[in-house]
Amino acid sequence: MSPIINSVLAFSLLCVGIVAVTLIAILQGRKKQVNHPKFFKWGHRITGYIFIVLYLFLCAIMFQKFTMGSVFLSSKDTIHAYIGISIFPLIGIKVCIIYLFRRYHQSLVVYGVLILISVFITVTMSAGYYMVSLTGDQFITLTHNGKPLKVNLKIGRKVVHEKCVKCHSLERVYSHNKTEADWRYYVSRMRAKDPENMNELEEIQAIGYLVKNLGIDDSKMDIELGLKIILSKCGTCHPIERIFRSKKTADEWIETVEKMRSFDPFLLNSSEVRQVNYFLGTILAKQENEE
Numbered sequence: 001m002s003p004i005i006n007s008v009l010a011f012s013l014l015c016v017g018i019v020a021v022t023l024i025a026i027l028q029g030r031k032k033q034v035n036h037p038k039f040f041k042w043g044h045r046i047t048g049y050i051f052i053v054l055y056l057f058l059c060a061i062m063f064q065k066f067t068m069g070s071v072f073l074s075s076k077d078t079i080h081a082y083i084g085i086s087i088f089p090l091i092g093i094k095v096c097i098i099y100l101f102r103r104y105h106q107s108l109v110v111y112g113v114l115i116l117i118s119v120f121i122t123v124t125m126s127a128g129y130y131m132v133s134l135t136g137d138q139f140i141t142l143t144h145n146g147k148p149l150k151v152n153l154k155i156g157r158k159v160v161h162e163k164c165v166k167c168h169s170l171e172r173v174y175s176h177n178k179t180e181a182d183w184r185y186y187v188s189r190m191r192a193k194d195p196e197n198m199n200e201l202e203e204i205q206a207i208g209y210l211v212k213n214l215g216i217d218d219s220k221m222d223i224e225l226g227l228k229i230i231l232s233k234c235g236t237c238h239p240i241e242r243i244f245r246s247k248k249t250a251d252e253w254i255e256t257v258e259k260m261r262s263f264d265p266f267l268l269n270s271s272e273v274r275q276v277n278y279f280l281g282t283i284l285a286k287q288e289n290e291e
């Protein structure tokens with residue numbers, strides 16, 4: 001089930017709860033008797049049953065999610081789960097009073113309000129937070145210890161900008177484009193240099209940010225990425241224009257790039273070479289009839 005559907009269901013639960021409470025409040029709380037009391041009574045009952053069904057359905061989804069999916073159960077998720085579960089006994093007590101212990105009828109309103117407050121906290125904590133995060137944050141899914149893990153890119157950026165500047169500048173980081181495997185290797189090496197500096201979760205968050213923003217997908221040739229690498233790496237010895245004035249066949253470009261690498265063996269890694277050659281061979285390719 002997608003998080004968006006879950007959120008919509010959760011907000012529906014909250015709305016149904018509000019309607020149910022409003023109907024009964026109008027019926028019983030007003031000084032003057034309302035017209036059509038049957039409408040309010042039945043409205044409250046029907047919304048109440050819809051509420052219970054929706055609640056149980058959401059519980060089943062959440063149970064599945066917590067037992068299968070996520071790797072780290074954050075403290076927020078834990079509180080969310082506990083308050084969510086506490087709604088269950090509250091509903092149970094309310095149903096018992098209605099059908100078995102009618103002398104406690106007066107206290108029904110208290111339980112109704114308690115349930116509504118619990119639902120409000122639970123829903124805003126998860127679905128509300130999720131909706132807000134949709135507007136600002138972005139995620140990338142990585143494999144961690146064999147399981148998929150969603151990494152928040154904003155947090156990853158923060159980790160890189162705070163933790164990777166301890167020993168060298170950020171330029172040192174941003175001047176590289178690497179495949180996911182390479183970034184994993186580099187970041188774990190950097191963490192090994194000073195294990196106090198970064199924990200395991202921060203390591204994977206940093207990797208997520210780097211893969212998303214400075215990553216190379218070897219299975220996909222990307223013209224923009226090729227250009228970006230050329231602009232950042234090829235201008236140190238001669239003006240960049242020298243490249244854009246040339247027209248060569250794809251094979252000649254491969255030869256030229258190899259020559260440049262012979263001047264500086266650390267200029268490009270093998271993934272960068274492929275992307276650069278793809279850009280040059282596509283955009284700056286000599287046509288057959290040109291000489």
Ligand code: HEC
Pocket residue numbers: 160163164165166167168172173176186187190191193194197206
């Ligand atoms: C404990 C100090 C330390 C921290 C923290 C650190 N680095 Fe480094 N980093 C180094 C040293 C020393 C080198 C040079 C030697 C090497 O490559 O291992 C280096 C080299 C690098 C290089 C290669 C640079 C080049 O020009 O070849 C990259 C990329 C890099 N670091 C990225 C990172 C990232 C990303 C982080 C944060 C996740 C980070 N570093 C955190 C010490 C650190």
Ligand code: HEC
Pocket residue numbers: 230233234235236237238242243246256257260263264267276
């Ligand atoms: C380490 C220094 C250095 C870097 C970095 C460098 N070049 Fe060069 N480049 C040279 C030198 C030296 C020459 C002149 C050599 C020659 O004319 O044979 C040259 C010449 C060229 C020429 C014109 C000569 C020809 O064969 O057409 C092109 C095109 C070129 N470079 C492309 C690039 C590209 C693309 C990059 C980035 C991948 C790059 N260079 C990065 C040193 C560098």
